[in-house]
Amino acid sequence: MAHNDNDSRMTAQQEFESLVTRYYSTLYQFAFSLARNEDDAGDLTQQTFYAWARKGHQLRDRSKVKTWLFTTLYREFLEKKRRQTRFPHYELGGVDQDLPNVPPAGVNELDASAVLQSLSQLEETFQAPLSLFYLEEHSYKEIADILGIPLGTVKSRISRGIAQLQQILTDGNQPATTSKTDPRG
Amino acid sequence: MDNQQAKEILLRYRPGTTDATDPEFAAALEQAKRDVELGRWFERHCAFQSAIRDRFRQLTAPPDLKEKILADYRPAAVVLWWQRPVFQTLAAAAAIVLLIGLAYIWTQPGEDKSFAALRNRVVRNAQRGYVMDITTTNLGEIRRYLATREAHADYVLPAPLEKLPGDGGAVLHWRNKKVSMVCFALGNRNDLFLFVVERSDVPDAPAADEPEFTRIGKLTAASWSKGDKAYVLAGAGDEQFLRKYLVP
Numbered sequence: 001m002a003h004n005d006n007d008s009r010m011t012a013q014q015e016f017e018s019l020v021t022r023y024y025s026t027l028y029q030f031a032f033s034l035a036r037n038e039d040d041a042g043d044l045t046q047q048t049f050y051a052w053a054r055k056g057h058q059l060r061d062r063s064k065v066k067t068w069l070f071t072t073l074y075r076e077f078l079e080k081k082r083r084q085t086r087f088p089h090y091e092l093g094g095v096d097q098d099l100p101n102v103p104p105a106g107v108n109e110l111d112a113s114a115v116l117q118s119l120s121q122l123e124e125t126f127q128a129p130l131s132l133f134y135l136e137e138h139s140y141k142e143i144a145d146i147l148g149i150p151l152g153t154v155k156s157r158i159s160r161g162i163a164q165l166q167q168i169l170t171d172g173n174q175p176a177t178t179s180k181t182d183p184r185g
Numbered sequence: 186m187d188n189q190q191a192k193e194i195l196l197r198y199r200p201g202t203t204d205a206t207d208p209e210f211a212a213a214l215e216q217a218k219r220d221v222e223l224g225r226w227f228e229r230h231c232a233f234q235s236a237i238r239d240r241f242r243q244l245t246a247p248p249d250l251k252e253k254i255l256a257d258y259r260p261a262a263v264v265l266w267w268q269r270p271v272f273q274t275l276a277a278a279a280a281i282v283l284l285i286g287l288a289y290i291w292t293q294p295g296e297d298k299s300f301a302a303l304r305n306r307v308v309r310n311a312q313r314g315y316v317m318d319i320t321t322t323n324l325g326e327i328r329r330y331l332a333t334r335e336a337h338a339d340y341v342l343p344a345p346l347e348k349l350p351g352d353g354g355a356v357l358h359w360r361n362k363k364v365s366m367v368c369f370a371l372g373n374r375n376d377l378f379l380f381v382v383e384r385s386d387v388p389d390a391p392a393a394d395e396p397e398f399t400r401i402g403k404l405t406a407a408s409w410s411k412g413d414k415a416y417v418l419a420g421a422g423d424e425q426f427l428r429k430y431l432v433p
Contacts (some may be wrong), residue, residue: 050257133199170347
């Protein structure tokens with residue numbers, strides 16, 4: 001019996017390692033696009049896999065693993081954001097770094113950080129859909145599942161988000177409005 | 186679909202992905218192939234899309250992130266439903282009930298198939314009250330009735346009983362074996378009860394035709410065997426009383 005337990009534990013660990021190898025990079029990219037700093041992105045990614053280790057066995061449909069991981073990461077982000085809103089925490093020198101000016105230059109002249117900074121200037125409701133859109137890991141249906149919003153809303157937000165992003169990147173302009181609404185709204 | 190509508194659709198198109206198979210984009214893609222202006226716009230869009238996508242892909246996770254995640258791995262203790270405390274408690278309770286049941290069964294005496302048990306049953310039954318299948322004074326008629334019921338009808342009566350009038354007869358059952366009952370009328374509402382059973386149906390049936398006497402409740406019973414039959418005669422009297430009907 002002990003032999004079987006060891007076998008099952010090894011199998012679970014192997015599955016976990018396989019999942020980490022396959023998804024940790026894109027999960028980190030998604031996390032960074034949301035949190036826009038390395039520490040929070042790393043924490044979110046770690047928390048996501050920690051959640052998987054605890055609850056992943058409850059997922060019966062193993063084809064949904066990727067969606068489950070991204071959904072979990074997004075919820076962790078929202079929860080973390082909610083806590084930070086209640087108890088704001090600023091590190092010295094961190095605030096200026098989070099909101100740099102985006103030069104009105106061609107996209108090819110920008111690095112990833114600058115693109116993400118542009119993304120951060122979008123209305124909040126557009127940011128997560130657009131991040132998932134550009135990661136190109138998910139269908140529109142999966143994006144809707146991850147964000148917990150209707151498919152039509154996902155498409156609408158992506159279209160409007162792209163338009164705003166193009167405007168920001170080409171004109172260097174701020175969007176007309178700055179939303180303070182729930183990112184899922 | 187005009188070009189503006191096509192642009193609105195193609196704005197969400199991601200080249201090199203499964204979007205190409207999405208029917209939503211098919212018509213707009215066809216239009217972009219046909220319309221030069223739309224085609225140029227679409228090329229610029231694809232370049233923009235690819236550029237942004239590449240910027241996302243430039244985001245690289247910290248080199249030690251994967252190791253950190255793996256180091257933190259603690260597999261969940263998967264508790265299967267039968268391993269949950271509530272089910273374990275129920276299983277334990279069920280096991281206890283089962284053991285009690287088995288203990289009860291084991292401690293119960295086995296099914297008593299002895300002749301004594303048969304005798305005790307039929308004689309006590311005669312004292313509690315009984316129903317005769319046939320009521321007649323004609324002993325021959327009683328015998329015939331028992332024969333028609335495939336009960337024991339080839340019994341041999343002691344001579345004194347042959348002289349008594351009948352009262353009736355019945356077919357009883359003992360451990361799935363038939364027992365013939367013949368009642369003799371003694372007058373004054375007194376009866377003698379004769380029970381006949383196949384000798385082989387009761388392993389410890391009396392071996393000889395010399396009767397054994399025993400008291401069962403208010404009746405005295407005499408037991409004997411003759412041929413392939415075993416007999417019990419019961420009546421409200423003592424041994425001497427019964428002997429009068431056994432021995433000429």
